[in-house]
Amino acid sequence: MDIDVLGALDVRENGISITPTAAKPRQVLALLALHADQTVPVAALIEELWGERPPRSARTTLQTYILQLRALIATALAGDGSDTSRTAKDVLVTLPGGYLLSGGGGKSDVREFERLSGLGYRAVDAGDHPGGARLLREALGLWSGPAFADVQGGVQLDMEIRRLEETRLCALDQRIEADLRLGRHxxxxxxxxxxxxxxxxxxxxxxxxxxxxxxxxxxxxxxxxxxxxxxxxxxxxxxxxxxxxxxxxxxxxxxxxxxxxxxxxxxxxxxxxxx
The missing domain is CATH 1.25.40.10 (Tetratricopeptide repeat domain)
Structure with missing residues (x-):
């Protein structure tokens, strides 16, 4: 599974998009994709969708959204045709207290950004300003716009968007610092x-x-x-x-x-x- 959130949300299983068009299922997928391979609690998903005043039917409605996402995943798996033993429930897993989206070792632009920016920080700290500037520029190049640019976020996503923006600003700050030290005024x-x-x-x-x-x-x-x-x-x-x-x-x-x-x-x- 390939996951892009640093711009428009785009989640692909076997190269086929599983990103829904409806707003609330899209929110659910966005939060699961950001935390791929980690359990996202039901309470966090409910808060994301309805804030502090969820309807009585919140859990049932959330389950409906999960089923809709699994239907998209199943279509993507069927389109691949190479692994009929893997099911949508293996990709979007129900666990005690929450759900987990299995990345299956695919690409994640957030994880790649964190990897490259971390290498860039270490290069700058070691005095390798050309290498640091290059790595940080490559990391920042993964951003095609604001994180989750096409997702209407709730409490949880808004918090994550602010966190991601702060990490982008830190990388940008360090890249410019490296460029200044290289005389690129x-x-x-x-x-x-x-x-x-x-x-x-x-x-x-x-x-x-x-x-x-x-x-x-x-x-x-x-x-x-x-x-x-x-x-x-x-x-x-x-x-x-x-x-x-x-x-x-x-x-x-x-x-x-x-x-x-x-x-x-x-x-x-x-x-x-x-x-």
Missing amino acids: REVLAELTVLVSRYRTHENLHGQFMLALHRSGRRGEALDVYQRLRTTLVRELGIEPSAALRRLQRSILMTGPERPLETTETPKRRLVPVG
Whole structure:
């Protein structure tokens, strides 16, 4: 089974899609696919579908959705014709307290992203910035859009979507950091222009943008980025920029465009809500 969730949901058994078009069965498959080879509790699936006020028929209705998914799986298995002993119940398994979608050793874009980004982090930590940038770029290339872009999420999926977005941001942050250390300042400017507009309170992205602008001979614009961020942080969150970001601003103020900053390191990330 091949599973893609970093963009539109696409689950394939033997190359045949088993992704339903109806909204709620689609939600069920999305949660099972994200946690492939793990038991997803019935309670979690019910909360995903109906929130805190499920109908009395919730369990029965959920069982109906499971049957609909198994029907799609059975069709896919029949279309393959190579293993008649494997049934839909072997793929979507009923277990005490929940259900498990068996990946059968197939591809998962989430797992591949986690593998590649983990290798990328380790390469960067070891000082291999070219290798780290390459691995992180490959990991980020697995995203074709927001996670579960075509699924109407409930409580559980919304939480998972936020978690996945955070992992993507972390990988993006580290890839840009590696590119800056490799002197690719002009190459990342366009990307950072979009990112700081989208994540208006993300300090590390703003710090990277400031550094890239300064190293590209655009010192005034780098300082403008700091002032816009400070205004946003004070107005929306009631906080000042971090000490590390203030130090970067002072370094840019004191260093002319013809002289490099003493360090290429951007401020360490401070966890504030991203807007």
